[in-house]
Amino acid sequence: MKKLLPIAFLSVLLISCSTQEKPISMDTLAVKYVKLVLEIGQYNSDFVDAYYGPEEWKPTGKKLDSIPIKEFISRAEGLMQSVSEIDVKDSSALLKGRKAMFTKQLTAIKTKLEMIAGKTYDFDKEAQLLYDAEPPHYTEEHFDQLLSKLDSLVPGEGSLTERFNEFANEFIIPKDKLDTVFRVAIAEARKRTLANVALPENENFMLEYVTGKNWSGYNYYQGNFESLIQINVDHPIYIERAIDLACHEGYPGHHVFNALLEKNLVVDKGWKEFSVYPLFSPQSLIAEGSANFGIEVAFPGKERVDYEKNVLFPLAGLDSTKADLYYKVLDIKGKLNYAGNEAARNYLNGKITKEEAAKWLEKYSLSTPERALQRTGFFDQYRSYVINYNLGKDIVANYVEANGGTADNPKKRWDIFKELLSNPKTASDLRVEGD
Structure with a gap:
């Protein structure tokens, strides 16, 4: 009972x-x-x-x-x-x-x-x-090997840094051509992106040129699928930077990333935490990494070089006869970009002075003294944020390619890329076996 x-x-x-x-x-x-x-x-x-x-x-x-x-x-x-x-x-x-x-x-x-x-x-x-990421370490010897490869390619006399900058000066966009070149580059990046990504009909951007900044370009996302893209004209801008910045700040980079988050997570799902973007957070690694990898998604393989030589060079009034050598040099130079992380790490950890960090950048990033000093200013302001550009790109690229988004399968690449931009993910979510 x-x-x-x-x-x-x-x-x-x-x-x-x-x-x-x-x-x-x-x-x-x-x-x-x-x-x-x-x-x-x-x-x-x-x-x-x-x-x-x-x-x-x-x-x-x-x-x-x-x-x-x-x-x-x-x-x-x-x-x-x-x-x-x-x-x-x-x-x-x-x-x-x-x-x-x-x-x-x-x-x-x-x-x-x-x-x-x-x-x-x-x-x-x-x-x-x-x-949410662990930065890799590279030795000075690693960068020295890359410099050795460049040394045999870059024409002229003097130190490698001097020769590279003198050679690169042949590819500077004249100031009176800058706006035209950038707007054409952004329009092409937008066309390629819209062919693969459905964006809200009212998405749009404004373009401004500014000075006195520690960065080369910035996207100030305004909400309601609109962006203000600013380009820093403190220093000369080279022809390859037109596509870089058009994709990175615009399509399919920051503008697209923020628009997709706003549409898919804030508007459609009501996830209000995505209505604010704290800069010093895991979201930034995905934002910067996808913006850099997005350049290759929009302009895969030889398509980018062909477009720049056939369209942007003439618009800028530049001679393209040395372009193939220039791009070969840039390809090797791009592998030096982790040298900036090492400069930032040693400087911020107190192992070298600001002046020594600038000298390191002059040698291993082939920067002019003015650009090297600008970069150390970035270290002061944004600190370890520097990892988001190169490590972020590598993490995003590895994830997309490991899931079938290889260069020879562009549709799959766009599909994986869109999925990444539209969902809550951080660096540790993107780890693939072997990373």
């Missing part, structure tokens, strides 16, 4: 169950996350790269004289704890990916707040916490 519970006890039990707090949802946490990121952005102009959420979520009122760093860290930790308690074990892979990325974005935000407060990390640890 079953023993009956007293009515009074049952009443208490029912009241307890009915008043038990329901688990907080990811959508509720997303709102708190966005507001936190926007508040931090009031105190650090680089912190928020883009925001296209509700206007009323933006901070109102006068900000404090000093950043309330302890409060911000506490709120970030609270969000991390709440996200960790959300059960997604029986959910779709997409929802699991959402939670995983949410957690890593919050880890990066907490890390950056600690750095603002004065905490220091070595270059590799900082990169891992902020961008």
Whole structure:
């Protein structure tokens, strides 16, 4: 015979169950996350790269004289704890990916707040916490071997850096041709992208030329599928940079990436955490890596060189007779781009001075003294962010190609690339066997 519970006890039990707090949802946490990121952005102009959420979520009122760093860290930790308690074990892979990325974005935000407060990390640890990636190390001998290959190719007299820059000067876009060349390059990149990627009908961009920056190009995503693309004209711009920047900042790079995230995740799914883009976060590795690999997706193999020689060279009024040698040199020089990471690592870890870092860049990146100094300014401002361009590209390329998106299968390449741009992923999600 079953023993009956007293009515009074049952009443208490029912009241307890009915008043038990329901688990907080990811959508509720997303709102708190966005507001936190926007508040931090009031105190650090680089912190928020883009925001296209509700206007009323933006901070109102006068900000404090000093950043309330302890409060911000506490709120970030609270969000991390709440996200960790959300059960997604029986959910779709997409929802699991959402939670995983949410957690890593919050880890990066907490890390950056600690750095603002004065905490220091070595270059590799900082990169891992902020961008979910482990930067590779290269020896000086590795770069010396590449310089040796270049030394036999680059014509002229003097040091290799002097000869390279004198040779490259033959391929500078004249200032009065710059706007024409860039607009034609962007139009071609856009045409190739729209043939493979469905974008919202109202997507658009504005193009501006600026000075006084530590970068060569920047995309300020405005929301509602619009971008402001800025090109820095402090230094001469070489002909190959037209396609580089057209693809990287525009199509199928940053503009397309942000538009797809806004359309597919914010508008269609209501995932409000993607309405804000904190710059120092894992999202940036995918953004920069896909923007650089996107150049090869849009202009595969020999197509790029042919287009530049047949279309952009004449527009710029440049002689293309030495173009084949120039591109052969650029191909080897491109393998030197990790030299910049080594300069940043040693400089930020305190092993070399800023002047020594600039000299390293002059030698191993073949930079002019002016460009080398500009690059060290980038190190000061953005620190380990430098890994996102080259390591990010390699991670994205390996992932796309490992999933069948090889150069000889362009449709599959575009399909994998679109899938990557439209879903929550970080570097560790893209690891393939052997990485």
